[in-house]
Amino acid sequence: DDAGPSSAVAGKGDLRIAYVTNGVADFWTIAKSGANAAGDDFDVTVDVLMPTGGVTDQKRMIEDLVTRQVDGIAISPIDPGNQIDVIDAAAAKTPVITHDSDAPGSARRCYIGMDNYDAGRMCGKLVKEALPQGGEIFIFVGRIEQDNARRRRQGVIDELLDRSVNADRFDEPGTAIVGDKYTVLGTLTDQFDRAKAKANVEDVLSKHPDVDGLVGLFAYNPPLILEALEGAGKVGKIEVIAFDEDAETLQGIIDGSVAGTVVQNPYMYGYKSVEVLAKIARGEDAGIPENGMIAIPARTIRKGDVNAFWTDLKKKTGKE
Amino acid sequence: MILQARNIVKRFPGVLALDGVDLDVSAGEILAVVGENGAGKSTLMKILAGDLRPDEGQLLIDGSPLRLRSPREAMLAGVSLIHQELSLADNLDVGANILLGREPRIGPFLRRDAARAEANVALMSAGLDIDPAASVADLGMGSRQLVEIAKALSTKARVLIMDEPTSSLTAVEADRLFETIERLRDQGTAIIYISHRLGEIERLADRVEVLRDGKHVGSLVGSEITRDKIVSRMVGRDLDRTRGLRGEVDLEFGTNPPMLEVRGLRTSRFPESSIDLIVRRGEIVAMAGLVGAGRTELLRAIFGIDRPVAGLISVEGEDVRVEHPADAAAAGIAFVPEDRKADGLLLEEPIGENMTLPNLSVHARVGVIRHRRRERAVARELIHQMDVRPAEPDLIAGGLSGGNQQKVAVGRWVGCEPRVFLLDEPTRGVDVAAKAEIHVLLDRLARSGVAILAASSEMEELLAVSDRVIVMHEGRIAGDLARHEVSEAAIMRLATGGDREGATSR
């Protein structure tokens, strides 16, 4: 096909792979380390692009990457259902894969990542472990309109209410969801404004002084929950259940103030994406399974395994 | 009678500006309205022109009642007003300003050629010889005033109201205007004319109506219209003429040390003419010239507002580097600008704060104002000294009448005890009584040793309070007339580019 000049012999190291995220976050800087590591291993140049302006910005970046005739693009679509034409347009000119969140039905070669709904259910299991007698919890998340956030939250709720597996359910964020043992009092979003995120926790503590557990679903939420609890003198009295691998979250697990966290493997997302695209560009076998899913499962981190995990993470991201 | 006003009452917060005033004007008549500053003249005119709505009373046009809700409706009724304060849009060219709101058009589209021709005619009739495509932003006060006049003349209104149209004009331009006004009168236009230059009233008016404190206090017709009668009606008492105020000063200025000395000054507008001048201690030097002659330009350069291209300035023999008005102020130079609305006053601030602004640090130690009381007392004293009316330090300066605003603009420098006092049109828009007071004030300042340099367009003023007159023409000093050489004719000859010999040999 017309995959640009790369198909014309392309000496080693002439390949250029682009890795497009859905925003700016630490999660993605870890993925960037993985992508760059794969770039070294497979001898390709890697560009990591993080859009700040939502769907419009991401579309612009993808168009510009096609202009630049890169030899493969890995995209984390912000709004998969509606970006199929953008992905297809790019896929017509260069190999495209999706990572972190999938766009089924598009011309992408494969998807690398995990199911956020399943990860959400893992997080829900952590809540059950932390509060075996049941209780009232509150959920904090940056945005609820993002597909990954929605599925993640729904996973937590469905697990706590012991519902069947169905990722298409949606509970309104404003109303309390009452189950047999667990009650989800509500969900608050902060649009990535940290001062707001902290204020949300404080306001929930005002409103529900007896809340039993606080769940932070975006990487920066758990540390801010800890900040607010510290201000209210309630560290350790209210359970904190986390998502992602922020340094303060991990420290909290060591200190016992955080019950546990569910981590994805962004490093592998980055690494695997570049590996697959490099192999496709060179015409090698990329090992894409029949169903187009390369699963990189999430893990649950508790006090027992946090030290080993953290050491490994630091090594991978080049921090000491 | 074309236009009549019946029992007009207008209140502003705290002021009764008009208190049951009647006024009427007929076709082919020049009606002069006079009164002290703040008497209510402009307010009445704004009501006639739909710019303000009266609280009580009514207007009649051709005998039938008229309710004006906007200037637009007044224009449609044939009433047109030249505002006392200039109102031009300086992003548009001269032609566009003249025809604003009345552009020749086909449907919504402008007819540029017709507009240009029409604007040219209007400029001609106002006696302003510039291109309609010239930018208003480049014009001085005088030229702007002529543009306003052209604008009003081109409306072909049945009632033409002029609120101090000549306050920035010199005799030459004013004369041309008077001819136009008289021609319009003969064609049947009703004209209401307001001015504080009583000589103009004497010359023009068929009838004079006098306002005092918002009330109508009398009329004069025909041969009654004399300067002294107008003054006594206006002020309520007779007033000594200020002419010859400096006549009794018996100083030999030639031997006094120079207070202000300007050497080789070249302004950016007239870079080719180099200006030298000296003002001695205790001397009042007046500057004459036609509109655009460069007086304002020169004063601004001395005070450090515009940076001159070259030149040296010294005060009392010491050279001063004037790069900012603050440098000039620090060297003891004070300056009252021509456009008090834009440059002279903080219109939204109280009178008292305006008065003390240039001299605040006197009341402070290391920046902190410690003597608020004393500051207020000083403000009160200056208000009293300048006879600002109403004498309320807490009143917003923008609420004062034009003349009273001028007193504040002058008064704020008096408190600083300057060594050199520059004034650009010191009595623009000031009534006779106040004008005399300002003249007396200048005289007193001069006697205390201040050197005064004042640009003025008003011949009477030039003759009354100067020891010497410098006449400017196209950016250079065309002549320097000692007191015994000063005469209207001599000034005019030099100002219009004639030579000095012709002037003195008469």
Added chain:
Amino acid sequence: MNGAKKIVGVFSLLLVTCVATSALSPYFLTSYNLENLLRRTSLFGVISIGAAFVIIVGGIDLSIGSVIALVGCLLPWLLVEHGVSVWMAVPGVLGLGLVLGLCHGLLVQRLRLQPFIVTLCGLLIYRGLARGITGDQTVGFQNEFKGLRSLVKTRFPLPGFEDFAIPSTFVILLIVSTLAIIFLRFTVWGRHLLATGRNESAARHGGIRTGRYIVLAYMISAGLAGFGGMLFILDVGSAQPADFGNFYELFAIAAAVLGGCSLRGGEGSVVGVIIGAALMQVLQNAITLIDWIPDNIQYAVIGAVIIAGAISDEGFRRIVSHRRLRSP
């Protein structure tokens, strides 16, 4: 005139940026890229022209981005989620933009509220409405409504050029800007608008109904923002109410000011505004295309270029006026 001189400034800056980018990236001058640039410039050009009108009457419109969000989210929401017909939905959302502008204008003009406050509240309110109405869900056309989306997706091939085609959005921009130019330069209304912007009382003394022009300007701004919001959503296909159009008001105002509008009112050139909008798009494009500029400092680069342009423009003007002084 003054306007033309100001355009020279932005235009040179655009030219320099284009030349530099094409020297640094072989992909800049490809027809695919130029077509993309043309399309993006057209979309931002439309909203920037709206912003310029409000700036010309001496106001400011901070609500543009939120109007884009509201209109942009409502359109697919009505069409897809509520099955409203295209013939109802499109006029409906465009009319909504005009109505919002009317509200801004009346609040500014009748109640004398500060434009900054009125439109800042607009920014907050419409964003909140967009989020509330859609329940914070992404809305999109779900790959349907191809007919309507062809309004921005159509390409008119240029005979003689292989790959290059004129995007239909550019045709839309041409129409909008031509109308704006005719309005501003060739009608009495345009002149009245300019006079109102610089000196409202002078205009009123001239018998101009200044209030109407102020309201009109806000209606044009919000109306074009709504129109732009529709074009954006048709182009992109989906929107998140929380960030769709975020900060676009700042880009629109920056484009307008770069293009010669003065925030003191009374000045503005439509062509300049379009060049300003193009400059912003070329800069963003350049940063992605040039290898050694890290992507995350892109806003820093845009800011630096704009301020450098403004500084050199000013320097240039001073030199010119200086020279004029020396040789009168």
Added chain:
Amino acid sequence: MNGAKKIVGVFSLLLVTCVATSALSPYFLTSYNLENLLRRTSLFGVISIGAAFVIIVGGIDLSIGSVIALVGCLLPWLLVEHGVSVWMAVPGVLGLGLVLGLCHGLLVQRLRLQPFIVTLCGLLIYRGLARGITGDQTVGFQNEFKGLRSLVKTRFPLPGFEDFAIPSTFVILLIVSTLAIIFLRFTVWGRHLLATGRNESAARHGGIRTGRYIVLAYMISAGLAGFGGMLFILDVGSAQPADFGNFYELFAIAAAVLGGCSLRGGEGSVVGVIIGAALMQVLQNAITLIDWIPDNIQYAVIGAVIIAGAISDEGFRRIVSHRRLRSP
């Protein structure tokens, strides 16, 4: 005077909001909540006072949010990642704020660039720098620097009150606002600053070095934004450079304008600005505390309250001036 009358407006609005919220939510008047509100108001109050200074000289500062991001990210970056000592890092980042303000001021004053453009470029540049320097990584104190963080974490218990304590940020706000009030009302410089904002030309003709005051105002604004950025990061503990402080300039400007600053310059009351900042915080708090207001329309509620306040304020003023006219 005029100032006091304007404060009455916001103050009533704040009072009404507080009363309504406490009627609708039993948690509003708990000491924990009030303490939180006090702390948040203090943080936003500091940056709003800065914004007010620029507004008083007739300018605008859009860069506040980005200065917060730059200073807020640099502080932990220097301390944690580069081991710079606290005694170097804190003065360094605060000085940086002042230097940025100096640049804004000089560009506005010397080169006569439009404040909107200068500070918009600041908004873009500093955000980009913060992202570039930190490589888009979240920066935070990693549970260290407790001493430095106690600057905002300390609580001063009130004798007699059980739970309630005065947060140290409130003490900081008191100091900053007292200094600002003294400066504005009781010093020559403050009066000159106000005069400059009212009518720069008249102030200059009065021998005031207006340029210096303009520069000073921009320095105060960016300096307080930097200081605020430090307080925010000390409070929150970590920051993502791409979004830290986003949109805070709009909140600061809105607080300043609500508090009686006119964007035409020359007017402003420090107390009013603080009340304005408090109003915004109470509104956000109320939306979270009151059950039936959906969280996602919170901006709509804030916008609606502000505009309703502005409208009723204006209505009130008209009635007052009407009545005063009738009885002179």
